[in-house]
Amino acid sequence: MTTLETYPITVGNVTRHVPLVETLPGMRIPLIEFLGDTELVEEAARLLKERVPEEAEMLFSLECSPVPLVHRLAQLTELPYVVARKRRRAYMEDPLIQEVPSLTLGASDTLWLDRRWAERIMNRKVALVMDVVSSGGTMKALDRLVQRAGGKVVGRLAVFQQGKREFDGEVDYLYEIPIL
Amino acid sequence: MRTYPVEIAGVRRELPVVPVGEDVAVALLNLLGDTELTEAVADEMARRLPEGAQVLVTPEVKAVPLAHALSVRTGLPYVVARKTAKPYMRNPVTREVVSITTGKPQLLVLDGADVDKIRGKKVVIVDDVVSTGSTLKGLRELIESVGGEVVGVLAVFTEGNPRDDVIALGHLPLFKPEE
Numbered sequence: 001m002t003t004l005e006t007y008p009i010t011v012g013n014v015t016r017h018v019p020l021v022e023t024l025p026g027m028r029i030p031l032i033e034f035l036g037d038t039e040l041v042e043e044a045a046r047l048l049k050e051r052v053p054e055e056a057e058m059l060f061s062l063e064c065s066p067v068p069l070v071h072r073l074a075q076l077t078e079l080p081y082v083v084a085r086k087r088r089r090a091y092m093e094d095p096l097i098q099e100v101p102s103l104t105l106g107a108s109d110t111l112w113l114d115r116r117w118a119e120r121i122m123n124r125k126v127a128l129v130m131d132v133v134s135s136g137g138t139m140k141a142l143d144r145l146v147q148r149a150g151g152k153v154v155g156r157l158a159v160f161q162q163g164k165r166e167f168d169g170e171v172d173y174l175y176e177i178p179i180l
Numbered sequence: 181m182r183t184y185p186v187e188i189a190g191v192r193r194e195l196p197v198v199p200v201g202e203d204v205a206v207a208l209l210n211l212l213g214d215t216e217l218t219e220a221v222a223d224e225m226a227r228r229l230p231e232g233a234q235v236l237v238t239p240e241v242k243a244v245p246l247a248h249a250l251s252v253r254t255g256l257p258y259v260v261a262r263k264t265a266k267p268y269m270r271n272p273v274t275r276e277v278v279s280i281t282t283g284k285p286q287l288l289v290l291d292g293a294d295v296d297k298i299r300g301k302k303v304v305i306v307d308d309v310v311s312t313g314s315t316l317k318g319l320r321e322l323i324e325s326v327g328g329e330v331v332g333v334l335a336v337f338t339e340g341n342p343r344d345d346v347i348a349l350g351h352l353p354l355f356k357p358e359e
Contacts, residue, residue: 071249081215
């Protein structure tokens with residue numbers, strides 16, 4: 001049994017020693033989990049609030065790990081939020097379907113946005129919210145969904161930038177975390 | 181669009197009634213994106229929290245904002261049962277449940293790291309809508325299989341048949357799809 005190596009992650013006044021996981025041979029990343037960490041989410045939302053552009057009228061994110069964060073941020077900023085889903089649901093009507101651009105072949109995700117939710121984005125100024133951004137492919141997919149729904153992206157926010165971003169689009173993040 | 185009016189914890193909503201199969205339509209509750217309702221429900225649930233609760237468990241994903249809001253109020257940690265196993269999970273524990281409405285199998289997965297938070301603890305399950313109870317049954321079995329004790333279930337709504345094993349803030353009927 002090997003001891004799990006950890007890496008210290010700090011958000012404001014909250015520090016977590018998170019496991020280092022090997023995603024590819026010889027490449028290890030700190031595994032950050034916002035789901036189930038109430039204190040970390042509260043602190044991140046408090047700090048991220050300062051980065052939400054003044055003109056933003058709505059927040060947009062995706063399931064599942066950023067959900068508590070975007071909920072809390074929506075509450076703090078008094079802005080509505082919408083979440084794209086990763087699976088089609090039976091009740092969805094005429095959803096927008098968006099592939100997540102990926103650098104690794106065969107590892108692509110799809111995002112689904114019910115038409116009812118897309119309509120809420122139309123003509124709105126939208127800030128995108130994520131917990132961790134790596135290549136930026138998911139952020140890009142959120143960006144395209146907002147455009148397709150007739151909204152305008154006015155900010156791209158994240159708590160962490162992990163490694164180097166490969167897709168275009170500036171991201172306003174709180175902290176960088178390394179790939180080891 | 182057909183809607184069904186509800187009042188939950190003092191908040192009124194017109195829920196869209198949407199078909200989910202050949203013979204049935206449901207009033208669609210969506211806590212995702214509804215901050216006001218989520219917070220009001222969390223206030224009410226915090227008052228009704230079963231005695232002795234030590235940890236909350238919620239299925240991915242619609243009840244996740246609610247679990248967070250309830251965790252903030254009660255100081256209890258929460259664990260999310262995922263619907264797929266993730267490559268980064270350590271020693272995940274899974275349970276397959278079959279949805280009675282869709283007939284499709286659904287996986288419930290606990291990360292090994294989360295199992296430690298449940299073992300030997302008094303657990304309260306938090307969900308948005310309990311309908312046939314298939315997810316609830318799967319969650320119960322999953323929690324008990326890792327040594328947790330389910331001391332209560334909190335839901336915004338029960339749906340279809342009323343049930344006395346769930347503390348619900350309201351009840352939703354099932355609907356016929358429109359002709």
